Amino acid sequence: MTPFTEQVINIIKKIPKGTVMTYGQIAALAGSPRGARQVVRILHSMSKKYRLPWHRVVNAKGEIALGDEEGRYTQKALLQEEGVLFVDGDRINLSVYRHEPVLEGER
DNA sequence: GCCATGGCTAGTA
């Protein structure tokens, strides 16, 4: 497993309940600003094995990015259970729910 | 190697 992959897994594991992060945000934090699509794949292939809160990851617009209808429904439901509110359909207000991790240096 | 394929995204128009 590459360092990038490990980073991504660690970052996702730490997303607090009731908040979300975006693919690009996670990629950048893991050291690869253009690795958003890789985050997608990692999420897809590792979320089960590593018990990742996959539902707390959305696209840059704050929308649920899943293509699968049932998956979208599930993700939305999981987020709502954590108190996240949706506006017109499948979007959430990122300025309210986005999780901004504290960097090592400033802790 | 080549090429298509994504649960994307910054930055034009």
Added chain:
DNA sequence: GCCATGGCTAGTA
């Protein structure tokens, strides 16, 4: 545009 992956050919050995 980006960029790792996976499937599939060339084309060496």
